[in-house]
Amino acid sequence: PYRLLQRITVFITPSQAAAVLSLPLMTIYLLISGSSIPAIRSFIMISLFLFGLLIGRKGFWLNSLLLAAVLISVWDPSALLSLSFQLSFAAVLFIGLAVGCSERSPAEELADPRDKPGEIRGRAFSVLRSSFLISLAASIGTAPLVVYAFHYISLISPIANLLFMPLIGFLLLPVALLAAFVFLFTGHYPFSDLIGPVTDLALKGVSLLASVPFADLKVPAVPVISVISFYGGICLYFFFRQRHGWPQLRAMLVPSGLVFVSLFPVLSGSAGMAVTFLDVGQGDAAVIEASGKTVVIDIGRTGRETGAFLSYLGRRKVDALVLTHADDDHSAGASYLAGRF
Structure with missing residues (x-):
């Protein structure tokens, strides 16, 4: 060999x-x-x-x-x-x-x-x-x-x-x-x-x-333009730094500015009250946002739809959960929600 x-x-x-x-x-x-x-x-x-x-x-x-x-x-x-x-x-x-x-x-x-x-x-x-x-x-x-x-x-x-x-x-x-x-x-x-x-x-x-x-x-949901701005900004950063010889700090202003502008609607938030009714199949669920607090009224049969919406909002906890009655299509998902928020 x-x-x-x-x-x-x-x-x-x-x-x-x-x-x-x-x-x-x-x-x-x-x-x-x-x-x-x-x-x-x-x-x-x-x-x-x-x-x-x-x-x-x-x-x-x-x-x-x-x-x-x-x-x-x-x-x-x-x-x-x-x-x-x-x-x-x-x-x-x-x-x-x-x-x-x-x-x-x-x-x-x-x-x-x-x-x-x-x-x-x-x-x-x-x-x-x-x-x-x-x-x-x-x-x-x-x-x-x-x-x-x-x-x-x-x-x-x-x-x-x-x-x-x-x-x-x-x-x-x-x-x-x-x-x-x-x-x-x-x-x-x-x-x-x-x-x-x-x-x-x-x-x-x-x-x-x-x-x-x-x-x-x-974290709360971000618009798709923020994602595009991030990757586009990074590409511009390396372009200006390598092709035009910009200093690192100066070149970094390009992606940072793009991302901040695109995220401004999310970062500014809303000072009022918002009530959202969720489609949870057979049953009801509503999420109330007011003064920085989150209240959930009914949860649906599984709680997954409500949990996904709370994740979309970037919430880590629920301040109050109100169950109007004990039927499964209104309250069965309470344990799911309690274990995650």
Whole structure:
């Protein structure tokens, strides 16, 4: 085998050989994952990177990201309106921008332990710093879409990603895929003693972090123009900073101003009283807002519609719940509401 590998490396480099061997495995993973939009995006971007290795050219990550977006849009135009598409590309875009702003890439930082109090500690610090930067960038990049769709901001997600993504991505997922591949040919599912406990550990850890006070922040609904202004402003920020050499603070005024103007109707609020009657199917529910207080009259059968509306308003608690009578279509959702507000 050694002589065979020696002869092969006469024609191609080790990195090119790795690229050739990786493509079939990536295709298998794409099919196993169900060909979801994030998986297709990853497949296209990594394939372009591997193709660059084969032809001896180093590609630019933003070109790969844009090409992946174009190909997915041509294949399925409705994907543009999919939250999965938007979250996936926003996360990768902000990770790329954050890493690109560094004077050196994370790989270069890891390879150069100079000016650090020891090689091992310096490398460990670089890994943690780069990992947290990536996690924070992904959280910030997807925050406007999460706020628009779910009306909350996760404050704990950068730490959760930093703790559990390596566990899932580098241990649990590869072992589970290998076990599934072995099961297809042997009918035996190996590594179950490892996969089960690691999965339980990850789920319990995420649940523990989610239960921390102020792990997330409920916010009122924002207009779609605010989301567009945020992403458009960030693009303008990098344009003016890199093309025109604007100082960082001056360039930051562009996205900040756009977002503030678009959010002004939400931030200004309303000083009067508002009464909203909700469609909860068979039953009644109404929400009264006055003087900063929130009163709910009847809740409906499940309480989910009322809870969704309160999340839309950004409410963290209900000041009073009035039940006109005990019929299920008016009061059965009270426990659901009490557990969340």
